Amino acid sequence: MWRPIAFFSRKLTSTQSRHSTFDRELLAIYSAIQHFRFFLEGRPFSVLTDHKPLTYALTSKTARSPRQERQLTYIAEFTTAIRYISGTDNVVPDVLSRGPCAEQPMVASASPIPPIDLARMAEEQLRDPKVAELRKQPGALKLKEVNLGGCILLCDVSTSRPCPIVPPLWTKTIHNLSHPGHKPTTRAISARYVWPGLKREVKNMSNGMVERFHRSLKAALKARLLGPGWMDELPIVLLGIRSTWKEDLDAAPALLTYGTNLRIPGDFFPSNSAERISPGSTFVRDLQENFRKLSPLSPVHHDTTKKYLPRDLMSAEQVYVRHDAHRGPLVRPYDGLFKVLHRSDKHFDILRNNKSIRVSIDRLKPAYSADPKFPPPAVHPHDQAPRVDDNSRSETVSDSQSNTRSGRIIKRPIRYRTILSARSF
Known part of the structure; x- marks a missing residue:
């Protein structure tokens, strides 16, 4: 009885998929031995294949391609026992090589959606004051009483299908029919009903609470802020707001959230004056005194390159x-x-x-x-360079020398002196 210990499989490349059956089966044995090398080294084992020509691959004298020779040489380093097994008997690899079966979806629980009572919705439309305001001022809506399911409902007939007006008491019922998400729910309700204020983000009451908190937050930031970096002061301001005792709650927000009070910076310092003197204060005083005695160093100018300026x-x-x-x-x-x-x-x-x-x-x-x-x-x-008059120059300066305007003496090479002397005669 064969029992699988491990399984290996990979997808062939486009080039490998065009190989012959012999090459594909040989590649499967070669890749499997490479993958399970740490299992197979130093152990005798046999390779079972359903492609019979592979059993003679190591003993046959048929000419092989270089790729086949490399793969057979690698296989021979581990084993030379390649045995044949028919495909019908090779059950375990056949099962493992198949894809997983598609799982059947299971429904954990199903609760029926109650139908909408159109008769009660029609009665609520008659009693609701907001629906009465829409009757008087419909705006862009084309309101008309339509018979739906044997009940007379006030609907908007500006589209291809009549859309009933949803009273405020029925908004939760309509919302609970299906909620696949924010945008899909909004589109589904807008296509079937007229829901005043459907796309309104928040209620005024909740928005007022947020704005009131922003007012307290801005006031606390203004008390500490000395520059434009309000983000640096935000953590300590939020710590103070969350640690502040609320009279109406009889507790701090942090206490209600974490079950304990937060440690504020004042808790890390001693309360009495006797404990305030610590070795650290002496160290700070000595450090300040040493820095006070230090003399500033002269600035270092790294650009010491001398720039050329004409002398004139x-x-x-x-x-x-x-x-x-x-x-x-x-x-x-x-x-x-x-x-x-x-x-x-x-x-x-x-x-x-x-x-x-x-x-x-x-x-x-x-x-x-x-x-x-x-x-x-x-x-x-x-x-000014030293100059000599014309009379003395003819006596002191030979033909091999000459002076520039700046007074620099130029000495000609020896090989030119003979030529200059010959030209002068």
Whole structure:
């Protein structure tokens, strides 16, 4: 008698479902051994299959595909006993491989829905004052007395079917007929009856209670709030409201909810003055004294990069202004010339489009103009390079050296000195 210990099954992919019967049965054995490997390692066992060609797969010399060779090699690592069993005798795997049977729904209890007494509803329509007001001022309703079930009911005939007016005493009865949910119930009642105030959210009395609580909550928040962060003060305000003793209830809301009073922050501090002095207060006093003795540290400036400034900028009469906006490939990097009106350490006031504009010196570059109205920038005495007159230069400076405008001496390489000497003759 075979008894199942475990069961394994999975769905074939679209490619695997197109394999031959031999490949699908071989894949089933291969996948099952992979799944139950921790059960089968080191134990002798046999594989039962209802596909007889698989019993000769390990001993046959027929050429196999690489995939079949891999799967057969893996199976041979665990067992070589593959036995045949007919499908009619293979009952247990056949039962386990079938899908579960559909369960028959069972009704726990069924209570009949009482029919609506249309005669009593008609009598209530005659006595109800709200229905009488609708008779006088129907508004968008087209009211007409209709014979329904042998009773004369006031109905709205603006739609394809007459809808009776529901008196207030009958609203609960109509509501209890069926309640599949908020929206389905509203649609079902609206299609069959005229229920004044059906979609009204809350009653005025309950809404007034909520607004009254909001008034107390806002007053408590205003008493503590010092800034816009009212969410930070909300927990302590709610704790106070829930711990407040109510005279009409003779209890606090928290006591009625949890059965005990909440511990407020005052309960964590001692009541008498002798217990208020604790080692913690001494620690706080010493800590404040130590912080009072600390001297502030000088600020650290991480940007220590020295920016380049032209040496003639502070004495230039005209300057160029760097164009920092996005420019095309043929647009000049500097705009100008602009006359300097005022100088300071970090910015210049320049005349641009007949207006005085303040520009940072990082965007400026001195301009050298040939106009006699604007002499060249004067070089500071401490920046002036040593110069020699023309008579002494011819004597001291050889043909292998030359001086720039700033006074820097340029020494030509040795291989060019012979060429320069030959050209001079």
